[in-house]
Amino acid sequence: MSLNKFFKHEGPWSDANDSLMCSDTGSWRTKRPVVDKDTCIFCGFCAIYCPIQVMEMVENSHFSPDLAFCKGCGICAKECPKNAISMIAEGDFQK
Amino acid sequence: MTGKKKGKLTKVLDYLKHDDPFSKGVAFCPGCSLELLIRFIPQVLGNDIVITGTPSCSAPVLLGQNNQSWHSLSYFGTLMTGAAANATGLARYYRKAGIDNTVICFNGDGTAADIGFGNLAGAAERNEPFIYICYDNEGYMNTGIQKSATTPFGASTTTTPFGSASKGKNLRRMNLALKMAMHKIPYTATATMSDLGDLAKKLLKAKEAKERGFAFLHVFAPCPTGWGYAPENTIEVCRRAVKTNYFPLWEAENGKIRMTKTVKKPKPVSTYTELIKKFAHLNEADLQILQDDVDYEYCMLGGLSVLEAECQLPVSTED
Numbered sequence: 001m002s003l004n005k006f007f008k009h010e011g012p013w014s015d016a017n018d019s020l021m022c023s024d025t026g027s028w029r030t031k032r033p034v035v036d037k038d039t040c041i042f043c044g045f046c047a048i049y050c051p052i053q054v055m056e057m058v059e060n061s062h063f064s065p066d067l068a069f070c071k072g073c074g075i076c077a078k079e080c081p082k083n084a085i086s087m088i089a090e091g092d093f094q095k
Numbered sequence: 096m097t098g099k100k101k102g103k104l105t106k107v108l109d110y111l112k113h114d115d116p117f118s119k120g121v122a123f124c125p126g127c128s129l130e131l132l133i134r135f136i137p138q139v140l141g142n143d144i145v146i147t148g149t150p151s152c153s154a155p156v157l158l159g160q161n162n163q164s165w166h167s168l169s170y171f172g173t174l175m176t177g178a179a180a181n182a183t184g185l186a187r188y189y190r191k192a193g194i195d196n197t198v199i200c201f202n203g204d205g206t207a208a209d210i211g212f213g214n215l216a217g218a219a220e221r222n223e224p225f226i227y228i229c230y231d232n233e234g235y236m237n238t239g240i241q242k243s244a245t246t247p248f249g250a251s252t253t254t255t256p257f258g259s260a261s262k263g264k265n266l267r268r269m270n271l272a273l274k275m276a277m278h279k280i281p282y283t284a285t286a287t288m289s290d291l292g293d294l295a296k297k298l299l300k301a302k303e304a305k306e307r308g309f310a311f312l313h314v315f316a317p318c319p320t321g322w323g324y325a326p327e328n329t330i331e332v333c334r335r336a337v338k339t340n341y342f343p344l345w346e347a348e349n350g351k352i353r354m355t356k357t358v359k360k361p362k363p364v365s366t367y368t369e370l371i372k373k374f375a376h377l378n379e380a381d382l383q384i385l386q387d388d389v390d391y392e393y394c395m396l397g398g399l400s401v402l403e404a405e406c407q408l409p410v411s412t413e414d
Contacts, residue, residue, distance in 0.1 A: 020118035073319075
């Protein structure tokens with residue numbers, strides 16, 4: 001499936017009919033956002049402000065980041081009106 | 096405990112009616128406001144858009160790399176000197192062929208305010224039917240943080256560094272959006288990433304206005320790498336820029352300026368500059384110069400909006 005409606009080819013490069021290129025941006029992360037499900041009031045500010053748009057709705061009750069692509073910028077934690085998201089260093093998860 | 100979910104989902108999500116055409120892991124810095132903007136535009140306007148753009152921070156992602164693409168939109172890469180002229184050709188082709196789509200010329204401030212300003216002004220004068228979006232990160236961020244016309248007074252960049260012989264840029268910044276509004280084009284607006292509902296409304300208005308001609312959007316897009324602030328502060332920087340009137344939000348239809356957000360008690364500009372390292376060296380006197388400039392721009396804007404209401408355009412912009 002392709003959404004590329006107007007150009008079939010843009011030259012020998014960047015043919016959008018192939019599978020899209022995707023970097024392992026999750027590996028850039030130094031801090032991981034952890035959502036406190038009980039404090040989350042499901043307002044959606046983290047989801048709209050996330051530059052990578054990786055905040056996903058879980059069961060219409062809270063939001064959860066897709067850690068495969070989250071770059072760990074921390075905008076979600078900063079913008080959360082209830083401070084329900086905390087940024088925890090990646091090293092803490094490897095122990 | 097079940098009664099705790101008293102929050103309401105933000106209305107901005109209602110504007111996001113379309114799919115995100117971008118791949119999840121794209122090569123933008125963490126905390127980049129440009130990434131939020133470029134994902135936001137097709138989600139609001141739909142995927143039947145053609146983006147043209149120039150070498151800039153957006154190009155590595157929009158143009159694709161090697162033989163693959165980061166997104167499934169149609170993109171046309173052009174030179175900085177002819178960005179608006181290329182978009183003109185595309186928009187005219189689609190209009191002649193009867194194909195209904197939206198051509199978006201998506202450029203940074205370097206193209207819009209410096210290198211491609213000539214043909215941007217030309218396209219506005221000819222009232223070409225496309226949307227021009229300038230994401231303003233106040234410098235040439237992709238090539239190594241050189242100053243541009245929209246870099247504000249006092250900002251330290253690699254070509255106007257802070258040191259013994261230089262105290263940052265010693266000139267004032269260009270007010271690009273006001274210049275474009277003076278072309279009396281169907282739609283001009285300024286927007287920023289802290290007010291996404293406002294940005295979505297302006298995008299939809301621009302799409303509607305491009306049926307009548309040229310639409311210009313100036314989007315304030317801070318750069319954590321180039322400006323020197325923590326990536327999590329991106330939205331806060333936008334918010335403070337609005338609250339200090341450093342970057343007022345307004346729109347102009349056929350040159351009639353209307354404020355879309357008025358700040359009742361504007362904060363001093365130092366509450367904005369304190370977040371950002373490129374302003375860290377400014378002393379009281381420098382800050383006062385910046386504050387005076389901000390006040391002057393805002394006062395001019397208010398004055399023009401009053402004058403526009405009193406005076407009528409001598410000729411109709413309808414052709």
